[in-house]
Amino acid sequence: MTHRLIAVLPIVLSAAAALAGEVVFDTPSDDRWHYPFNFDPGRRGTASCFGSTADPNFTTFNDRDGIILIAWRTDDQVCTDLPPKSYDIRSVRVTLTGAVCSVCPVADWYVDLTTDPWFNLDYPITDSDLGQPLELFGVGFGPDYTYSNWVETSLYVGGDDQELVPRDPFPFIFDATTGAMVHVEDSVKDQFTPTPWSIGVPVGYVRGHQTVPFPVNFDVNLALSDWRVRDYFQEQLRSGRVFAAVTALTVTFKQAPTGFPTFFTKEGIALHPDARAPRLTIDLVPSGDVDGNERRGQADWKEMRNCLDGPDLTPGPGVVLSADGCLCVFDLDEDGDVDLQDASRFQQRFSGGN
Numbered sequence: 155m156t157h158r159l160i161a162v163l164p165i166v167l168s169a170a171a172a173l174a175g176e177v178v179f180d181t182p183s184d185d186r187w188h189y190p191f192n193f194d195p196g197r198r199g200t201a202s203c204f205g206s207t208a209d210p211n212f213t214t215f216n217d218r219d220g221i222i223l224i225a226w227r228t229d230d231q232v233c234t235d236l237p238p239k240s241y242d243i244r245s246v247r248v249t250l251t252g253a254v255c256s257v258c259p260v261a262d263w264y265v266d267l268t269t270d271p272w273f274n275l276d277y278p279i280t281d282s283d284l285g286q287p288l289e290l291f292g293v294g295f296g297p298d299y300t301y302s303n304w305v306e307t308s309l310y311v312g313g314d315d316q317e318l319v320p321r322d323p324f325p326f327i328f329d330a331t332t333g334a335m336v337h338v339e340d341s342v343k344d345q346f347t348p349t350p351w352s353i354g355v356p357v358g359y360v361r362g363h364q365t366v367p368f369p370v371n372f373d374v375n376l377a378l379s380d381w382r383v384r385d386y387f388q389e390q391l392r393s394g395r396v397f398a399a400v401t402a403l404t405v406t407f408k409q410a411p412t413g414f415p416t417f418f419t420k421e422g423i424a425l426h427p428d429a430r431a432p433r434l435t436i437d438l439v440p441s442g443d444v445d446g447n448e449r450r451g452q453a454d455w456k457e458m459r460n461c462l463d464g465p466d467l468t469p470g471p472g473v474v475l476s477a478d479g480c481l482c483v484f485d486l487d488e489d490g491d492v493d494l495q496d497a498s499r500f501q502q503r504f505s506g507g508n
């Protein structure tokens with residue numbers, strides 16, 4: 155209830171980086187068609203998702219062959235370096251814009267909103283419900299790249315027509331019991347059906363008659379894998395860069411520009427007046443929890459008192475928090491200050507103890 159109340163309040167954007175309800179990142183720092191024959195990596199205006207499993211001759215391509223990798227810098231709008239659990243993330247949505255363009259005038263791929271079992275996508279294809287879902291996963295790195303050093307123009311690492319190699323970066327899920335990162339780019343060869351973090355839902359899309367761009371929304375299931383998916387986003391906000399991978403096992407024989415899902419990248423916004431770059435929307439509220447123990451206790455109250463200042467004044471700094479940090483954690487009514495109204499809200503939500 156509190157969450158709903160906060161979400162409908164007008165968002166006051168101060169010069170400071172603040173946590174303020176829905177935070178929108180409308181242009182990625184990096185977006186890239188992660189595909190062996192993309193000879194202009196990072197700079198193409200469109201990127202598409204498809205699989206390689208429909209052709210028995212493709213033994214060295216990754217099953218999820220056309221992948222979209224996206225990264226947004228978040229540190230200009232969201233404080234970094236807070237304890238991960240103090241990021242009170244309520245929802246995460248990724249929005250891609252389905253492309254139509256001069257070389258792809260009509261979008262005509264089938265929509266499937268449910269996961270297909272891996273064996274239906276193994277050769278020969280036996281998938282009975284037409285189309286394959288657009289699936290969003292986390293992004294892992296290694297052995298060549300890291301969270302920090304990969305950029306959209308980085309050299310391709312993955313399977314191609316010569317050799318089967320794992321992708322780097324790679325789409326992954328968390329192992330249900332150990333929490334380890336499990337590659338999903340070869341989920342058919344590896345004979346398992348990963349549960350995606352989200353399945354893309356097109357809005358206002360009419361297959362075969364679609365001549366204008368349209369949004370496809372991916373609402374992330376943060377509770378998946380015992381909330382490890384939320385942990386992933388908390389860690390990435392803490393570090394200032396959020397990654398997502400969108401893949402599909404779309405059955406295709408000829409990689410023509412129609413027949414499988416194609417989306418605009420940030421370089422593609424000139425291709426159509428309604429083209430949009432991949433967008434990230436995170437609903438995030440100030441937690442009042444500076445030590446990240448998921449409680450509002452005495453330790454938090456102590457730091458909140460350091461941050462407290464009058465209405466409409468720059469708060470703090472606290473002992474561990476900067477002025478921006480004070481707003482991120484303790485501006486509970488999200489009006490750009492830390493004052494007695496915030497303190498009152500804090501008291502209402504006080505958990506007791508530390």
Ligand SMILES: [Ca+2]
Nearest residue numbers: 185196197419
């Ligand atoms: Ca790009």
Ligand SMILES: [Ca+2]
Nearest residue numbers: 266283284285
């Ligand atoms: Ca299907």
Ligand SMILES: [Ca+2]
Nearest residue numbers: 443447449451
């Ligand atoms: Ca706490």
Ligand SMILES: [Ca+2]
Nearest residue numbers: 485489491492
């Ligand atoms: Ca306030």
